[in-house]
């Protein structure tokens with residue numbers, strides 16, 4: 001690494017060396033990582049080449065840290081947001097079956113909100129813009145196909161597995177070992 005440290009992040013692992021969360025991936029700014037290190041809250045697992053200096057200390061910027069105390073943060077039902085929904089549906093429109101980036105996907109209410117459909121795991125699927133617009137407020141199965149896979153509540157473990165699959169090859173090399181099996 002050379003030059004600017006803007007946007008440099010540190011991967012944060014739990015005390016068991018698994019990422020604290022996968023969705024979104026638990027990262028912090030390098031400044032927060034250094035602060036946690038000086039407060040003795042984390043161990044350094046891996047470092048970038050770059051060193052930062054203060055009047056009293058010089059430190060290599062950690063690329064991966066692990067918490068000294070184990071944190072349990074998983075609720076039983078995963079939070080429903082764009083990140084977790086698109087993970088469950090593999091970034092695939094549940095109407096045309098094509099893959100899209102997050103920016104190209106929408107939150108689709110299978111039973112339209114206008115007809116009382118709730119914002120709940122079992123009533124939401126990922127849909128591309130075109131399918132979403134075409135579907136509009138049509139009732140499920142009435143003039144528009146039902147989703148390829150009926151919406152369901154995923155488990156945290158399942159979302160972790162999918163995000164690990166999708167994360168491969170996309171991050172700093174020092175992170176990879178903690179994201180793959």
Ligand SMILES: [Zn+2]
Nearest residue numbers: 093096128131
């Ligand atoms: Zn589509």
